[in-house]
Amino acid sequence: MTQQTSKIPISSIILDEDIYPRKGIDHRRVGIFAENIRDGFRFDPIEVEQCPASPDLYRLLDGAHRWSAYKSTGVTEIEAVIKDLDGNDPLLYAAKKAIGPRQLSEDEAKDTARRAYTGNSSLSSADIGKAIGRSRQTVDVYIADLRAVNQMALDIKIFRMHRLGIPQDRISERLGLARTSFQYHLPKMPVLANSANGDLSRGFTVAQVAQKHGWTDPMVWSLALEGKNDHDRFKELGWGFNTWDKWEWNDCDKRFGDDWPGRIPAQLIAHILRCFSKPDDLILDPMAGGGVTPDTCLAMGRRCWAFDMMDRPETRPEIESWTWDISSDQGLLWPVSAKEKPGLIIFDPPYFDKKADSYDKKSISGLSRKAYLEFIEAFLVLLKLNVKKKTRLAFINADWRDFQNTPAIEEKYKGGILIDDYLDILKRTGWYHTHIIQAPMSSQRFNAGVVSAMQEKNILGVISRYVIILGQEC
Numbered sequence: 001m002t003q004q005t006s007k008i009p010i011s012s013i014i015l016d017e018d019i020y021p022r023k024g025i026d027h028r029r030v031g032i033f034a035e036n037i038r039d040g041f042r043f044d045p046i047e048v049e050q051c052p053a054s055p056d057l058y059r060l061l062d063g064a065h066r067w068s069a070y071k072s073t074g075v076t077e078i079e080a081v082i083k084d085l086d087g088n089d090p091l092l093y094a095a096k097k098a099i100g101p102r103q104l105s106e107d108e109a110k111d112t113a114r115r116a117y118t119g120n121s122s123l124s125s126a127d128i129g130k131a132i133g134r135s136r137q138t139v140d141v142y143i144a145d146l147r148a149v150n151q152m153a154l155d156i157k158i159f160r161m162h163r164l165g166i167p168q169d170r171i172s173e174r175l176g177l178a179r180t181s182f183q184y185h186l187p188k189m190p191v192l193a194n195s196a197n198g199d200l201s202r203g204f205t206v207a208q209v210a211q212k213h214g215w216t217d218p219m220v221w222s223l224a225l226e227g228k229n230d231h232d233r234f235k236e237l238g239w240g241f242n243t244w245d246k247w248e249w250n251d252c253d254k255r256f257g258d259d260w261p262g263r264i265p266a267q268l269i270a271h272i273l274r275c276f277s278k279p280d281d282l283i284l285d286p287m288a289g290g291g292v293t294p295d296t297c298l299a300m301g302r303r304c305w306a307f308d309m310m311d312r313p314e315t316r317p318e319i320e321s322w323t324w325d326i327s328s329d330q331g332l333l334w335p336v337s338a339k340e341k342p343g344l345i346i347f348d349p350p351y352f353d354k355k356a357d358s359y360d361k362k363s364i365s366g367l368s369r370k371a372y373l374e375f376i377e378a379f380l381v382l383l384k385l386n387v388k389k390k391t392r393l394a395f396i397n398a399d400w401r402d403f404q405n406t407p408a409i410e411e412k413y414k415g416g417i418l419i420d421d422y423l424d425i426l427k428r429t430g431w432y433h434t435h436i437i438q439a440p441m442s443s444q445r446f447n448a449g450v451v452s453a454m455q456e457k458n459i460l461g462v463i464s465r466y467v468i469i470l471g472q473e474c
């Protein structure tokens with residue numbers, strides 16, 4: 001097969017240690033090559049690929065010694081094949097090339113195998129072995145400890161997703177597992193639970209057990225509180241119950257959910273769960289963000305399917321990747337084909353363009369006011385088509401007014417999106433509210449300087465936020 005070669009500046013090529021399989025350059029070899037070049041010998045072209053981080057540069061795949069030799073003779077351009085590896089592992093490709101002229105040393109082979117596996121744990125020992133010139137069994141030994149840690153991390157993910165009631169086919173797909181290998185992981189789940197339960201019964205705290213086992217706190221809470229009723233769960237978690245329809249907290253409970261733009265307090269989710277769902281109910285969070293809902297569901301003994309456009313398979317495998325896209329050819333689609341339908345939906349969309357800079361470009365926070373409201377309407381219709389008649393909706397939203405530099409007296413009627421705008425759409429789409437609960441955001445997020453500037457101009461900021469509880473019967 002003929003290969004396209006190009007002349008490229010030597011200065012645009014780098015040796016990227018991350019994909020270099022040898023311990024270092026053999027300077028004696030470079031010296032010999034340099035002499036050969038001066039004597040007029042022409043070497044085969046080197047191989048490079050574009051650097052993923054800086055497309056103006058190329059990184060070496062094959063020919064580090066030839067490249068060094070050309071450089072040392074003062075040549076400015078070098079003949080190279082620019083490869084497109086099409087998703088193949090560059091380190092293993094470079095290793096395969098390197099062992100052509102000389103086998104990797106034991107250290108180099110082991111190190112390359114470990115680095116390749118760390119970068120991509122779905123690589124098989126046989127594939128790694130082929131690239132580095134070692135048997136599958138040898139590679140198994142090289143990476144045994146890494147594989148064990150990886151298996152444990154995988155089991156923990158499966159445990160969490162399984163406990164949240166995500167069906168096996170979706171867990172397998174999300175974690176890149178063959179359906180058959182799932183059967184191998186499932187029997188390990190009770191063992192994982194027993195070991196954490198054992199530590200809890202010996203008096204270790206939830207945080208200590210979580211740290212020891214590499215679990216998240218909410219996973220341990222889900223075991224520690226198993227069998228308790230909601231009232232006792234609240235007590236153990238240190239949450240008071242707000243009896244009235246005003247729920248207010250200054251802080252998010254840091255044990256639940258990630259630091260996320262627009263994060264809501266776990267206490268707020270827990271109140272929704274306690275008042276409007278039962279243990280083991282299936283909860284749906286279509287825009288789950290930092291994962292407060294699934295975390296709180298674990299602590300409150302509810303199952304939860306969560307989705308978000310921001311995909312974090314490593315840290316948040318339970319939040320399945322899904323973009324609700326009204327502009328797609330097929331319109332808004334439902335992400336799952338499961339027979340089971342949620343009993344409660346907790347919908348906490350971006351509050352119009354608030355935090356738009358922090359979310360993905362395709363977030364609905366980037367839409368115009370009109371398009372945003374159209375999305376909300378289409379989404380509420382889609383929900384109705386895909387849930388049970390008895391399913392309730394907890395719609396969380398805040399008043400949006402463009403108050404930034406505008407004294408209250410100058411704000412215009414149609415400038416904002418207020419609770420009545422949402423209530424109109426909700427009614428129009430067949431969602432009828434039973435409760436409007438005030439759940440204001442903390443005013444502490446405004447710093448003192450901003451507050452005093454607002455006071456000078458009579459600006460009225462927004463901290464109003466509502467949890468609107470709805471059903472489908474009027």
Ligand SMILES: C[S@@+](CC[C@H](N)C(=O)[O-])C[C@H]1O[C@@H](n2cnc3c(N)ncnc32)[C@H](O)[C@@H]1O
Nearest residue numbers: 262263264287289290309323324348350363364
């Ligand atoms: C207000 S945040 C949710 C915060 C979450 N309740 C928490 O406490 O962490 C809104 C979320 O909606 C997601 N989002 C916005 N537009 C979306 C879309 N079209 N499809 C899926 N997710 C979207 C954003 O990525 C963001 O995480």
